[in-house]
Structure formats: C-alpha cells, structure tokens
Amino acid sequence: MAILTPDKSSRAGVGASVGMPTRPNTTLNAGTLGVGSIVFMVIAAAAPLTVIGGGLPIGMVSGNGAGYPAMYAVCAAILLVFSVGLTTMSRRIREPGAFFSYVEAATDRRLGMGTAYLALLTYTAIQFSVYAFLGVQLANVVALTGLELPWWVFTLAMVAVVGLLGYRDIELSSKALGVALVGEIAITLAIVVGVVIKGGAHGLDMASFEPSTIASGTPGVGLMLAMAGFIGFESTTVFRSEAKDPERTIPRATYAAILIIGVFYTLAGWAIVEAWGADNVLAAAEADPEGMVIATAVNYVGPWAGVVVQVLLLTSLFACVLSFHNVITRYQHAVAIRGCLPAAVASIHERHQSPHISSIVQTATVAILTLASVAIGLDPVMQLFTWFSGLATFTIVVLMLIVDVAILVYFRTHPAGKDNAFKRIYAPILSLVGLGIACFFIVTNLVSLVGGNVSVAWALGLSAPVSFLVGWAFAHATTEKEPVLV
Numbered sequence: 001m002a003i004l005t006p007d008k009s010s011r012a013g014v015g016a017s018v019g020m021p022t023r024p025n026t027t028l029n030a031g032t033l034g035v036g037s038i039v040f041m042v043i044a045a046a047a048p049l050t051v052i053g054g055g056l057p058i059g060m061v062s063g064n065g066a067g068y069p070a071m072y073a074v075c076a077a078i079l080l081v082f083s084v085g086l087t088t089m090s091r092r093i094r095e096p097g098a099f100f101s102y103v104e105a106a107t108d109r110r111l112g113m114g115t116a117y118l119a120l121l122t123y124t125a126i127q128f129s130v131y132a133f134l135g136v137q138l139a140n141v142v143a144l145t146g147l148e149l150p151w152w153v154f155t156l157a158m159v160a161v162v163g164l165l166g167y168r169d170i171e172l173s174s175k176a177l178g179v180a181l182v183g184e185i186a187i188t189l190a191i192v193v194g195v196v197i198k199g200g201a202h203g204l205d206m207a208s209f210e211p212s213t214i215a216s217g218t219p220g221v222g223l224m225l226a227m228a229g230f231i232g233f234e235s236t237t238v239f240r241s242e243a244k245d246p247e248r249t250i251p252r253a254t255y256a257a258i259l260i261i262g263v264f265y266t267l268a269g270w271a272i273v274e275a276w277g278a279d280n281v282l283a284a285a286e287a288d289p290e291g292m293v294i295a296t297a298v299n300y301v302g303p304w305a306g307v308v309v310q311v312l313l314l315t316s317l318f319a320c321v322l323s324f325h326n327v328i329t330r331y332q333h334a335v336a337i338r339g340c341l342p343a344a345v346a347s348i349h350e351r352h353q354s355p356h357i358s359s360i361v362q363t364a365t366v367a368i369l370t371l372a373s374v375a376i377g378l379d380p381v382m383q384l385f386t387w388f389s390g391l392a393t394f395t396i397v398v399l400m401l402i403v404d405v406a407i408l409v410y411f412r413t414h415p416a417g418k419d420n421a422f423k424r425i426y427a428p429i430l431s432l433v434g435l436g437i438a439c440f441f442i443v444t445n446l447v448s449l450v451g452g453n454v455s456v457a458w459a460l461g462l463s464a465p466v467s468f469l470v471g472w473a474f475a476h477a478t479t480e481k482e483p484v485l486v
Helices: 035-046 048-062 069-092 099-106 109-143 151-167 170-198 219-228 233-242 246-276 281-287 292-300 303-337 356-376 380-413 421-444 454-477
Strands: none
Touching: 035 048, 035 170, 035 233, 035 246, 035 303, 048 109, 048 170, 048 219, 048 246, 048 281, 048 292, 048 303, 069 099, 069 219, 069 233, 069 246, 069 380, 069 421, 099 109, 099 303, 099 380, 109 151, 109 303, 109 356, 109 380, 109 454, 151 303, 151 356, 151 380, 170 246, 170 292, 170 303, 219 380, 219 421, 233 246, 233 303, 246 281, 246 292, 281 292, 292 303, 303 356, 380 421, 380 454
C-alpha cells in the first residue's frame, strides 16, 4: 500500500490536518536526554577499552611505536576545532539528521541525501566490523568451558539482543551503556594508577610526547589509526530531538565527549608505554598485540585485573554496537522522513517512543551481512574487522570534510547572527586543513589498512562515492511529499 511520507509539519511534531490520511507517529521522545546520557552513548560508541586493548598495540606496531599515544591528542585537537563549526550549525539547523541536514541546508536535498547515505555506510561498516570481532571474542571465552561454536552464532545472538534494546526506549539503552562504560574506565584507570605507583618499567618519563619519538616509524599511519578511535563523537547532534535544552546540551556533550575520549586514550596510552618502557614497548606489542593490555593489568594491578579486562572487553564491544545501533536507527528515521527510505521507517512506537521499525531494519541489515559473510567464507578478524573498520575510518573523515565545506557555504549566504567569524569561517578552515592532511594519509595507506589487498582497497574505496551517488539519485527521483510505496 502507499503510505504518505511525513511533511515538514510532522517533523515538528504537528498532527495531521483534518481530512488528511492518518500518518504514523514520527516524533521522537523529546526532552529525555541530558548531557550525561548523550556523552555516555557517544563514549561507549568509541569503545574505549576496545581501542586501548586492541587498537593501541596495533597502532604502535603499524604506526609510530612509543609515540603513538600522542596521535590521540593530535586527533582530539583536530576534532575540537571541527566541532566548533559543527555545534554552531546544530544551533541553526534544528533537525536531527546531523551531517546530512547541514549539507542539505547549505546546498540542496540531493547532496544532503548523498551525504546521508555515505553516513549510513560509515556507521554500518564500523558496527559490522565490531559485531564480527565481538562474535570471535565471545566464541573464544565460551570455548574455555569446552563448548565450541562458530563466531557467527554469537554475532547473531548479539544482533538480536541489541535489536531488542534498540526497539525499546532509548533510556534503557543509555543505562545499559552507562554500566558497561563505568567498568571500562575504572579498570583502565586502575592500570594507570598501578603503573604510576610502581614507576613503570624504568621510571616515569614523557618520551611518548617527544618530537623525535612522535616522528618515528610511520606517524601518518598512526594518525589514521588513532582517528578511528574517535568514530561516533559526532553522533551527539543526531540526538537533538531527544535532548533536554538542545541549544546547550548538544555543544556541551560534543566538547565533553571529545575531551574525555582524547584525554582517556592519551593517558592510557602513555601508561602502557611506561609499563613496558619506551625502548621495549614496540617489541612487546609486536610479540602479543591481543594480550598486551591484559598482561599489563596482571603485572601492575594483579591477576584478577587480567580477568576483569577480558570480561570488560566483551562489554565494551557490546556497548559499541548498541550505541551505533541507536545512531543508525535515528539516521534512517531522519532519511525516511525526507522520503528517501520507505515511510514506515520513520514511524515511532506509541509506547516506547523509539524508531522501532528503523531498529528492525537495521537489525535485519547486520544479520544479512553476517550470513552473507559466512556463506562467502570471510575471516571475521583479518577480513571483516580489518576491512570494514578501515572503510569507516576513510568515510568518516570524508564526511567531516564535506561538512566543513557545507558550513562555509551556509554562512556565506545566511546572516551571522550572534556567531562570530571564528565559529563561522576560521574554525572550519582550520579543520579543513587538519582533516585534509588526515585524509591524505588515509588514502595513501588504504592498501595497508585492508591488509595489502589492492583489489579490496579499490572496492572499499569506491563504495564511498557509490553510496553517495545512490543517495543523490534517490533524492533526485523523489520529492519530500510524494507517497513512498512500502
């Protein structure tokens, strides 16, 4: 049957006019999320323990060794500058579509929808990569009991659990994320304190932040891998419709998320370097990248800490996929409102006030990707995790570059209001430079990022413009008010 796509009045939560066909409720549960709830979900999406336990050793080996922790600080600085323009736009554009809403406002609907589809590719890619890794980790832990099952069984089980939480109201999800996140932060800080108290391997120093150390190895690859650890910070703006006092909540949550993530990664990375010594940490990472942080916890906190890290790594991965599920469902909801996905995806559950149909669609998407990967015979870690996380790293930087340009275009044609020149012009330009350098390093190292497979690098790289063109074409072929067949 034909269902009318909600028009702009429905975006504001206005009911249908008398005599018009009944439309599904498309208004999210407004005023339910404060700064803390949003920051919890965003930091959980970054999966801090996953980044420290898995990304940090790999960054040292593939990047710049003991100087790798400094890359987190560099990325945080770039993203803080980017967020100045981002949050300025969030006060002007009050719709929850985030990146694509800003591009749409600055240019037109077609370019906005192209950006939206590119964003959906980004978040789906990173979420799917983490789902694969989570399935492997769960399979390994369960195998210790003598029960051996394939990784995809656990991945599909987690897809179902996350889908159930996403179907219900978002406060349930934020509470689940909060519990997991507190544990991750606590055990990581315990490791940091243990290293400081015991003085590290050879006494404490700041070798990680010395220019010669930062420039060692391949710092470009280090910057690229460090940037991947921040994916999800920009999702604060997606929750605008559900935020309490969004004019203040969204900027505060964005800056807080970047600062907390940046400081946390940098501090934890420095502690790991000190635990092994700047001269020996690279060899330790090369010898056992997966167990390096667990061994550090055992050496500086106690055997029990190693067990805790193993358990919390699982909750970290789960929190990550749950948070990205919330972001993706809201992106799909916003795109459906604009007529570029079936209108049913824009509907809101009457009791839970959540985008339940969008949640079902997202759950089905990941389940299909998982089953297809199993049928093809792809390795969950060396192929799925590596390839799709690499794709997400590339596309998120491209998205931010597009948004920076959109911000500059928007403020050339709209009054400045209370926003000064730094927010409107200089910050986006500085961000363009920083992100442009990061994008250069990512593109030139994309083959390495996907394990040296040139054909896969081309396929993943081309998926970005293809997804953008699909969104552009969909918007070109439809209008916001015409019926969408579902």
